[in-house]
Amino acid sequence: MSQQPIYRVNPDRNTPWNDLPLLPIDEELYKNVEIYEQLGRAKEAMGLLAGRSVAIPNQALLINSITLQEAKDSSAIENVFTTTDDLYQAFSDSRFDDNVSAPTKEVLRYREAIWEGHKYLQEHGAFDLDYFVNLYQEIKEARDAIRPPFATTYIRQGGSGPNAGKRVYTPPKGKEVLREKLENLTEFLNDDSIPPHEPLLKMAIAHFQFEAIHPFRDGNGRVGRILNIHYLTKAGLLELPILYLSRYVIDHKQEYYDTLAGVSQRGDWEAWILYMLRAVDSTARLTYRKVNDILEAKEAILEAVEREQNFQRPGQLIDAIFTQPFTKVSHLTDAGLYAENTARSYLNTLDEMGVLEKREIKGRHYYRNRELEQILTF
Numbered sequence: 415m416s417q418q419p420i421y422r423v424n425p426d427r428n429t430p431w432n433d434l435p436l437l438p439i440d441e442e443l444y445k446n447v448e449i450y451e452q453l454g455r456a457k458e459a460m461g462l463l464a465g466r467s468v469a470i471p472n473q474a475l476l477i478n479s480i481t482l483q484e485a486k487d488s489s490a491i492e493n494v495f496t497t498t499d500d501l502y503q504a505f506s507d508s509r510f511d512d513n514v515s516a517p518t519k520e521v522l523r524y525r526e527a528i529w530e531g532h533k534y535l536q537e538h539g540a541f542d543l544d545y546f547v548n549l550y551q552e553i554k555e556a557r558d559a560i561r562p563p564f565a566t567t568y569i570r571q572g573g574s575g576p577n578a579g580k581r582v583y584t585p586p587k588g589k590e591v592l593r594e595k596l597e598n599l600t601e602f603l604n605d606d607s608i609p610p611h612e613p614l615l616k617m618a619i620a621h622f623q624f625e626a627i628h629p630f631r632d633g634n635g636r637v638g639r640i641l642n643i644h645y646l647t648k649a650g651l652l653e654l655p656i657l658y659l660s661r662y663v664i665d666h667k668q669e670y671y672d673t674l675a676g677v678s679q680r681g682d683w684e685a686w687i688l689y690m691l692r693a694v695d696s697t698a699r700l701t702y703r704k705v706n707d708i709l710e711a712k713e714a715i716l717e718a719v720e721r722e723q724n725f726q727r728p729g730q731l732i733d734a735i736f737t738q739p740f741t742k743v744s745h746l747t748d749a750g751l752y753a754e755n756t757a758r759s760y761l762n763t764l765d766e767m768g769v770l771e772k773r774e775i776k777g778r779h780y781y782r783n784r785e786l787e788q789i790l791t792f
Contacts, residue, residue, distance in 0.1 A: 419443055421681030428568075430587035431678065434595060434626050437602040439619060441609055443683040449615075452691040456614050459698035460651050466705050468653055481528050482738070483790045484643075486521050487660035503740055503775055520553070524636055527552040531644050532655050541600045541648075543593070549637045550630045560592050560629050567628055582671075583678055585628035595627045603645060613649035617642055618690035622677055639663070658701040662693040704789055711785045712736045715769055722767075725760060727751060735770065739787045740780045 419440040424431040527549045534545055547559045561567065569583040586592055602608055603620055610616050624638045643655040663670050666689070673689045676682035716732045719725055730751055735741045746757035761781045765772040770781040 421677075421683065423681050424583065424678045427581050427583055427679075430584050431626065432586045432588065432591050434586055434623075436595070436598045437619065437623055438608050438610075439683065443681070444610075444615065444619075444687050446684060449684065449687055449691070452688055452695065453612060453614060456691045456695040456698070457612075459695045459702070460614070460646070463657070463698045463702045463705070464652050466702055467656060470705070470709070481525050481656060484525075484528070484656075484658050484660055487658075487664050490660075490664060503780060519555075523555060524553050524640075527636075528640055528643065528655055531640055532647065535644055535648055541603045541645075543596055543600065545600075546596060546624075546629065546637060546641075549640055550633050553633045553636050554630075556631075558631065560589055560596075561587075561631055563588050567631070569628070582675055583626075585626065592627060592629045595623075596629055599623050599627065613646060613651055614691060614694055615687065616649075617645045617694075618687045619683075620645060621690065622674060622686055625674060626678060656701060656705075657694070657697060658704065659693060659697045661700060662697045666693075707789045708736065708786065711789065715785070718767065718769070719764070722763070724763070726756075731760060735764070735781070735783050736786055739783050739790065741770070741783065742778075742780055 419442045421439065421443060422433060422435050424434075530552055531545060531549050534548060535541070538545070543560075550556065550559070567585055567587075568581045569585070570581055586595060599620060602623070603616070610619070621638050621642055624641055625634060628634045630637065639660060640655075642659055643652075643657050646652050646657060647655050669689060673682070673686040677686050712732055715735075716728060719728045719732060725731055730749075731746070734746055734749060734751065737745075741761065743754060743757045743761060746752050746760070747754050751757065752760065761770060762772065764770040765781060769783075769785075771784055773780050773782055
């Protein structure tokens, strides 16, 4: 019987883990039947989602709606909260002003980071240090980059129990150390010949490694969750970064932190990888259902609108109101669909039909798609 390989853990939670092992890890640390059974289920779920999303003619429907909710929930994991109404209103305005709260701005920056990172990888073709720095700077609206040598970061126990506030982990320290770890991580992500060869397994390992490196002063959790989605799109499992992964982490938040700590403290890669595979399986199916629900709602509303026979280009009109939860007259005029009076008349008619709900917020008029909002929220 072969001996289980040893993974060098962090012996002292109060000391920077500068000996964090480089990647790859020994494949024997995660080779077992349970992991590969769960891997099969997760791959099946990803295939369902990928197949459904490719068939959607209006990709903006997913680009805006799913990623906006992912941004909201991923930020909530880090205790950055915004109300749904505030978020959708600010997003519909496409600008930040004095009326937009700091948490709402931070959530919207997260969404922008998803798309900026996606475009970066399309243009550059590979992960590199600038990819990570750009994500961090976009999310935090910061100019600094990797933590300076004098900056020691501690991860503390959350919650309100007896251990709340205690240090549970101290990431590596020193700019050159952090740079070495990140360069090793980018090589691991970019080189398909480095095992594991299953992208979902590689994503799980890479996510732990990034969180263990913890290269920035703040926002590491959000950067790491964006990395998950971007790696899966680059690996070809998704065409667009629309996996609603943060929903599972919110619902199983303590397990997320416990299994991360299990790797650094005990070398328990099995529990961590199983957690991530279950997260992918669950959220791919959840996202798939949401996509179907959105499309079904869109088709039902289009049929009702076409029966009215008073709308020009009804298909484009319904596409527009399903692109984001709050629509404004300017969205239709800026897209070149209608003149201002026609756009306002159509939106008011949709309000009268019960398709939209007209609302005045701080002197501005918005038309809320309640059906879309309900699908996204639950």
